[in-house]
Amino acid sequence: MTERELFDAYNKDVYRTCYYMLRNTQDAEDLCHDVFVTVFRQDWRDVEHTRAWILRIAMNQCLNMLKRKQAQLKKQSQILLLHEQTTESVKSVDTIVLEKVAEEEWEGLFKQLPEKLMAVVTLRYIGELSLAEIAEALGIPVGTVKSRLHKALKIMRKKLEQNQNLSLKGEKQFGTH
Structure with missing residues (x-):
């Protein structure tokens, strides 16, 4: 049997196996070619069960390709995730300054609250407790928690x-608005 005869005899079986495993025409054609290159580089004339041997080579190459593709997809998804995290974490200087000012403004307002109201706000928004948990922690009814939170x-x-009204008046006064 010549190499051409061997190729003609098993080409369809190899392609069908590759296509079934990979579900992609181009990949199946490429791998089918690679299988026969591998076969022809070995001493294929001495193999007893030629069809089974060739299909095992095809199967192994398909599995290797699937592993490579899976590793590439995993790497691409990791890169995409890293890119998303990086773009989210990169903020403009203006954004950082505005957030800092807003944070300081809220902190100033928060410190002006009476202690009872400050306690409820702290437990709700910093401690992330439910209204029932706040009531239990402070030993007060849930209704009182609601009213203090609303009031705060x-x-x-x-x-x-x-x-904000004062700052707008200041901007108008100095012509910065």
Whole structure:
């Protein structure tokens, strides 16, 4: 049997196996070619069960390709995830400054609250406790927690609006708006 006869005899079986494993026409054609290159580089005339031997080579090459593709996909997804995290973490200087100013402004407003209200706000938004958990921690009814939280937020909102009105008046006065 010549190499051409061997190729003609097993080409369809190898291609079918590769296509079934890879589900991609181009990859199956490429691997089919690679299988026969591998076969022809070895002493294929001495193999007793030629078809089984060739199909085992095809199967092994398909599995290797699937592993490579899976590793590439994993690497690509890791790179994409890293890129997303990097772009999220990179903030403009303006954004950082605005966040810092807002944080300082909120902290200032927060410190002006009476202790009872400050306790409820802290437990709710910093401690991330539920209303029932706050009530249990402070030994007060849930209704009291709700009213204190509402009152605290109302006070902070009012003071924030006053601060914004003052800054707008200042901008108009100095012509910076």
